[in-house]
Structures are given as structure tokens and as C-alpha cells.
Amino acid sequence: MSGAVRTNTRDIARAAIRSELAQVAFDLFRREGFDNVTVNDLAAAAGVSRSTFLRYFGSKEDAVLGAVDIQGEQVVGALRARPADEGDWTALRRALDTVTELHRRDPDGALVMSQLIMRTPALGARTLEKQNGWRPAIAQALAERADPSWPDLLVPSVRAAVAVDCLNVAVDHWTASDGGLDLDALLDEAFAAFAPG
């Protein structure tokens, strides 16, 4: 067991190829439009066979949305790292800093990515699906923060979902402003949308 823990030469090579394929796919999608590019095109552009491409990414969408999975893990990780006495909303807001930080580090790349996703229904749908997959993990992390564990996960689930919504609405507005607005400010505004009542 534990053959997955140590990264050997093969894993490194695979990761490199994977990121290379993702890059090629992203460029091609951006240039030609997601729907106008077939898996054959992607494979040809990357210099691998169709089989290989589909082995690295289970679907065309996944070639673009690997970043979304990573974001989810990072958010959950950041949430778990928050002090236990912090309020849920503050902890969630701070956990989302991992995402805004990514946008601050590469605004142009993030903007182009957002635009591609927003103008491609298939990518938007798949993104929603992936983000929806974050919910259980976030809710679980929230539940473990509360001293007297909630009777069930309803309240944590709602808060997890709300946080993700805030992120999405903020990113949408940020993207609509062509990156001109400040994402952290937008996110604060979004979180404030249910503060007063």
C-alpha cells in the first residue's frame, strides 16, 4: 500500500505531461472556442493520441477545470487551519482568500479563464458540479469546528453553500468588470448581503 504517497519519477512525468496537455487545451479553447475544438484536435495539437488525451482527462471539460478541484481542496484546507474560536462566517471568508489570492497573483490568466467558463455553458455546468462537490467537505469542516456538534449537517451545509455562492457572484462581477474591480471587496460585499437581515 501507500504507493500513491511517494512521488516517483513516473508521477513527476505524468504531472508534467498533464499540465502540458492542459495548457495546450486551454490555449486552443480560448482561440477557437470550446465547442469548436474536438478531442482529436486537442490530441493532435498536443502531439499525443486521442486515447492518451482522454486517459489524462476523463472529459473535455476536465482538461480546463483541473484548477477548480485544486481550489476546492485549498479552501477546505484553509478552513481547517482557521482558529477554532473564530466565527463560521469569518473563517469561511478567510478560507476564500486562497482563491482571491490566486486571482491577485495572475489576474490576466484568471480573467481569461473566467471568461472562457462563462461563455461556455458546458464548462459553467461542470464548474457548478465540481463546486457542489466541495459542499460536503466544507460542511464537515465547519461541523468539526463547533463544540457541541450540530444535530445534523443542515446548518453547516447551508453555510458552505452560501460561501461558495458568494465566491461565484463575486467572481462573476469581477469578470464582468474585466478585472477592474477588487475581488476581495466584492467578496466582502457579497458576505455582507445577509448580515443585517
Next chain:
Amino acid sequence: MSGAVRTNTRDIARAAIRSELAQVAFDLFRREGFDNVTVNDLAAAAGVSRSTFLRYFGSKEDAVLGAVDIQGEQVVGALRARPADEGDWTALRRALDTVTELHRRDPDGALVMSQLIMRTPALGARTLEKQNGWRPAIAQALAERADPSWPDLLVPSVRAAVAVDCLNVAVDHWTASDGGLDLDALLDEAFAAFAPG
């Protein structure tokens, strides 16, 4: 123009066929599992050609999820009918009564439908996508309620998304309880998840 307003004989026939096809599809999916039923199977079971079936429903998923579209329209309609001086959250909660009322009228049907959607990733994803489509309309309706229209749709969008999340979490829990819990109570609980802070 306006040939779509008056419902003539043809429209009635089409609606009847459509609902018949949806019924056949639902039964077959429930019995065999969504992924184990092909469009050919559906067409054969309904006694129409594959072409016809795909003309009535753009996709396999849509054969099941027509109800979701209707729910969205109903929620928006109900929201617009709420008194203007009502708070956003109350108005949203009351608008969602249209959905809970549907569950109360046919609990067994609603339960089976929820179970089918929850155990079928493709249906879950498509449902999320459709519900995400409600957001702009709900946000717009909220924005029009506010006297001094908000600078932008950020706050209404967040509130719209949150309301839909509450619905989903509540329905998830209701489904997990096999319909044993009270959906309205769950929904109230969900809405209370961000009241105190």
C-alpha cells in the same frame, strides 16, 4: 406574430404527448436506472421514433427535469406577487412555499423524483445548471422590490443564490429522511442558518 399566446388544438396535443413521454421516461429511469436506458429504449417504450423523442426533449435529462423549469418560473412569479414592503428574506422564503406545497401535494412522487436525481450524477448536474438559471430572474425581481435600486445586482444575486441553496439543502435532508421530516421546517432551519451570525 403572437402565435404562441393562444393555445390551439396542436399545442394541446403536443403538451399531452410531451407529458406522456415524460411519464414513460420517468418510469423507465426509475425502474432501470438513468444510465441503463438509451434514447432508443425511451422512444420504443413510448411508441414513437427516436427523432420524435429528441424533438420533444432536447436531451435525455430534460425528459425528467421539465418540472424544474416550471418550479423556477413559479418561484419567480410568487416572489413578484409578494408585498413590496416585505423583507427580502421573508419574501424569498414565502416564494419557496410554491415548491414545498408541491412536495406536500405529492410527497411520494416528489421523493422518488429526488431520489432519482440524487443517485444520478448527470441529473444532479443538469438540475444545478437549471437552478442556476433561476438566479438572474430572482435577483432581478428582488432588485425591483428595492426602492432605491441597488448600484448593481450583486446583493440581490447573492440573496437569490442563497435562497436556492436553502431549498436544495432542505430538500436533500428531506429526501435523506425518506420524506419523514417536514420540508417547511427544514427550510426554516436553513434560512435561520445565517440569521444570528
Next chain:
DNA sequence: TCCTATCCTGAAACTGAGTGTCATACTGTA
């Protein structure tokens, strides 16, 4: 009643995504 424009249907061909299989080539290890 007949005529005509419109719409519905079924048949068929086509594209493209995703799955499964198999033989071959490569890579690290003993």
C-alpha cells in the same frame, strides 16, 4: 367539400464524446 400551407413524424446519415481491448514500446529494477 376541396385545397393548400403548415406542421408533425420517421428514416437515415453524420459528428463527436467517452469506453474498452489489445498489442507494442518504454522504464526502472534485480
Next chain:
DNA sequence: TACAGTATGACACTCAGTTTCAGGATAGGA
């Protein structure tokens, strides 16, 4: 060098969804 595990490419296959086209039903007016 020989061996075992793995990645690759080629190929066949299923199925969803689109498009085209021809024939048949129907509504509504003359």
C-alpha cells in the same frame, strides 16, 4: 541482460445529439 509494471497508440464500439429530407396528417379558408 532479463523481467515486471506501466504508458501509449490503434481500433472498434456504444450512444447522444444534430441535420436533412420526404411523406403524411391537419387546420382553416375558399
